[in-house]
Amino acid sequence: MNRQQLIEMIDFTLLKPTATKDDITDFCNTTIEHGFRTVFVNPYYVTHAHSILSEHGIKVGVPIGFSLGGATTQTKVAETKEAIGNGAEEIDMLINLGALKSGEFDVVENDIREVVKAADGLTTKIIIETALLTEDEKVTACKIIQAAGADYVKTATGFNGGGATVEDVRLLRSVTGPDFGVKAAGGIRTYEDAVNIVEAGANRIGTSGAVALISGEQSSSTY
Template sequence: MNKYDNLASIIDYTLLDPTATKEDIKKFCEETIEHGFKTVFVNPYYISYAHSLLSPHGIKVGAPIGFSLGGATTHVKVEETKEAIENGAEEIDMLINLGALKSGEYDVVKKDIVEVVKVSKGLTTKVIIETALLTDDEKVIATELIKEAGADFVKTATGFNGGGATVEDVKFLRKVAGNNIGVKAAGGVKTYEDAMNIIAAGATRLGASSAVAIINGENSKVNY
């Protein structure tokens, strides 16, 4: 066992590029097996294919729900979640309804999460809040709603809407979350040093497209 094995076990390796081809997904899955990652995230269209390649190796495929803006209706997010699970998804990362949050419609935000958690039927659920787009007060409210809705993690960002995981935001979210839920840091985690700093700040899961570079202790310019 090398010193990166434990790190690989908490990284969600991601390939969410909108132009990713089937061949790209195949190579991505081969890298996942080679390096020992436990969970990957691909766009919904590729969940079934990735699952077919990775399930024999005990590797989970996760689904991004409401990606990457969060503005879909609850009904759409629920149906997307159901189909993803039918296709083999075993973890769910949903994007919070940012417009409703900014409008102060907190019941809508909470119900959105509750309904996705309900149809996930015990699978690990993470809720993306896009920290770069929120005030500190909104980060607190969002995290509290996530806890109340029964999700398992608050997640910093998609990496597609500006900003990403920072040490400061992870510390802040960990303080608000307490020990009740996990904190997933995603967006901008590109190097081994980034990963170590983020974990020290309180993250219990990382999301990165640069996962191979991270565990190899290499620098990378690849975006999440």
């Protein structure tokens, strides 16, 4: 995998809660400079990021139900629709972990399905926080996500412990099959990490340390 191939797979993120408007502006300019295709910012900054990046053909994505997943479905749907109205073109939604752990699989599937419906054809990725799940729960989550019509399963937010591992990515790929999206995020700090994750089956990488990653440096980022 060469540098350009990696650049095209990266979702560059700035999701820290203390990010200022100036931070977002600098982040967007860095995105343009390095040629990343998609960024993720918190909902409050979608409009601002979109105003800078849209003329460059760079998509703005938004996390939904971030970073715990416990919001009601109605809230997640409203958040999705507002973000899209503000210019968001990709959706990363955190699964309802409590409902999944409770065995309320119909609730989990409906939660995802309603957000997918609200996204109206936009790419939708569902975060499952692999570090917080058993292997059986990871398998179940993947099956629910596919049944609900989403486009990707995503490993982690990077905010709730753990992150992407080769073993988890390999598992998710084995469950979803070759044609479904697998996004690895959380703790991918080096170019070598990225290569290993892609070889395990990821076809999208989320990181706030994208510049260091493509430069062959070590990122200190955990998300």
